Amino acid sequence: MTATQSSTIPRLEMRGISKKFHGVSALSNVDLTVYPGEVHALMGENGAGKSTLMKILAGAYENDEGEIRINGEIVKISDPKAARQAGIALIYQELNVASNLTVAExxxxxxxxxxxxxxDRDRMNQEAAQVLNSLGxxxxxxxxxxxxxxxxxxQVEIARALKDNSRILVMDEPTAALSDRETERLFELIRKLRADGIAIIYISHRMEEIYALADRISVLRDGEYVGSLTREEISSERLVQMMVGRPVKDLFERRPEKQLGSVVLEVKNLSDGRKIQPTSLKLHAGEIVGLAGLVGAGRTELSRLIFGADPKASGEVFLNGVPLRIDQPSDAIAAGIAYVPEDRKDQGLFLEMSCRQNIVLNILKRNANSGLLNFKKLGTVASKAVDEFNIRLAxxxxxxxxxxxxxxxxxLLARWLAINPKVLLLDEPTRGVDIGAKSEIYRIISDLAAQGMAILMVSSELLEIIGLSDRVLVMREGRLEGELTGTDITQENIMAYATGATEVGI
Known part of the structure; x- marks a missing residue:
């Protein structure tokens, strides 16, 4: 028994929880045990069943089979009110606050x-102040x-939970929209809540957060309970094995070295006149070129320049040896260049539109006759993309x-690949996704390269750069600092170029 399990009675026990939707199993005989004063991480890839399990705990769904115990007593959680009365509170990634009301309200x-x-605003303000002071x-x-x-x-949501005397707190991707400093403050608060005996279920795909906070981890895969690890047993290799069913080394399927294809994209002396200094590079058919560098090195800015999202001050872009005039993104798209931006929510997807509409947005013009859209063909394209990329939706x-x-x-990948591009520009293609989705995206990228597509990939994850890239270009302060190939593609060499260590002979 760990230090966090000083009580022999768990704060929460979920035993044999099963749930089906329209005859399809979402959870099958799942167990979860959380003790007072414990940060218990719940992990698993997309569709593993984490959200369904937590919605059952919160009273949004009713389980078909199994039981829930709070402090050793069986409870019936039939709706959110029953969950609150049982001392359960959920802090979702999308915050549930009324922005036009005061904190106390x-x-x-x-x-x-x-x-x-x-x-009675005076009393509400007075009691709210007590809770807020306890949170700092x-x-x-x-x-x-x-x-x-x-x-x-x-913090307002956490204060609401404490006001309700919640002793089980579920936090779902709580750092998704926080800065590094804000994240550290949240961690300090979580440690304080743990010390006060609150049982915390923490859902995150970020391994570094799990290492920093978790006392134990439970893993779900395909709606089933895989197992739990204590803090001493946690390792990235073991977690990946549990979540996706294979070792971390198998995430990247290295393609055999081969002769480079013809040059598909060539950039000559491209600059924005401000941050990006005159830059030249080439992409070959079937090649994945990683674009590495520290934050602020200019990787995103260079990608946007190539795509025409930002105005250039100088330079040329060639596709299969033919000069292109790219004054705006539509010019790049027409030429066969696709760009997947790093911020999918603000710059990529139309969140309120349907998945079908998002997939076909870039190909409406080519699937219209006399101004009338061919909805049948567009529907076929969307359905095929969902199957091909294993997009999980109802x-x-x-x-x-x-x-x-x-x-x-x-x-977002499916939408851009619907234009059948010759060149794919990827900016942080796996940011904000769990390890299972990363594995699928890696497969997609590798398959596209095997089919002859030229790919330029920006990534801040060195494991990703090293695992996928045929060549690596390293940027520093708005210019290309170096190029690495073969066995020279190592973390040490990338960081040497990224930090300027090669210039001073470190």
Missing amino acids: NIFMGSEFTKGYLL ASFAPNDVVSSLSIAEQQ SLENRALDLSGGNQQKL
């Missing part, structure tokens, strides 16, 4: 104090929530917003 929403027919919050009860940062709004009419991060990323 949000904390006491649904359980307001009144004086006759009026709100720097804002006041009468502050309007819209004036707070995302991290502070998150219907093509689902909103993009409703998909998980990994499925959103595959949806």
Whole structure:
């Protein structure tokens, strides 16, 4: 028994939980045990069943089989109110706050104090202040929530849970929208809550967060419980093996070295006149070129210049030896160049539109006759893409917003690949997705290269750069600092160029 399991009675036990939707099994005989004063990480790839299990705990779904125990007693959680009464609170990635109300009004929403027919704001502010002080919050009860940062709004939700005397707190990807400093403050708060005896279920795909916080980890795969690890047993290799069913070394299927194909894309002295210095590079058919460098080195800016998303000050772009005039993204698309941006939500997807609409947006013109769209053909394209990229959704009419991060990323890839590009520019292609979705995206990228596509891939993950790239170009301060091939593609060599160590002979 670990230090966090000082009590012999678990705070939460979910035993033999099963759930089906329209006859399809989402969970099958799943177990989860969490102790007081424990940060328990729940991990698994997209579709593993994490969200379904937590929605059963929160009362949004009812389990078909199994039982739930709180402090050793069987409880029936039939709706969210029953969950709150059982001391369970969920902090979702998409925060559930009313931005036009004050902090105190949000904390006491649904359980307001009144004086006759009026709100007792003084009492609400006073009791809210006590909870906020216990969290070390720097804002006041009468502050309007819209004036707070995302991290502070998150604290409002946690304060609401503590006001309700919640002893089980579920946090779903809580750092997704936080800065590094805000993340560290959240970690400090989580450690304080743990010390106060609260049982915390922490859902995240970020390995570094799991190492920093988790006392134990439970892993789900394909709706089934795989197993649990104590803090001492945690390793990236073991976690990946449990989540995807194969070792980490098998995530990257290295293609045999081969002769380079013809030059597909050539960039000569391309510059924006500000950050990007005159830059030249070549991409060959069937080649994955990794573009590495530290944050701010200019990798994204160079990709946007090639695609025409930002205006160039000088330079030329050639496709199969033919000079291109790219003044805007539509010029690049017409030439057969696709660009998957790093921020899929703000720059990539139309979140409120359906998955079908998102996939076919770039090919509407080529599937129209006299201004009338060929909906049957567009529907076929969308359905084929969903199958090919294993995008997990109930219907093509689902909103993009409703998909998980990994499925959103595959949806964005599907849209750009629908134009049948000759060149694919990828900017952080696996940012914000779990290890299972990463594995699928790696397969897609490798398959595209094997089919002859020329790929330029920006990534801040060195394992990704090293595992996928045939060549690596390293940027520093807006210019290409070096090129690596074969066995020279190592973390040490990449960082030497990225930091300028090669210039001073370190």
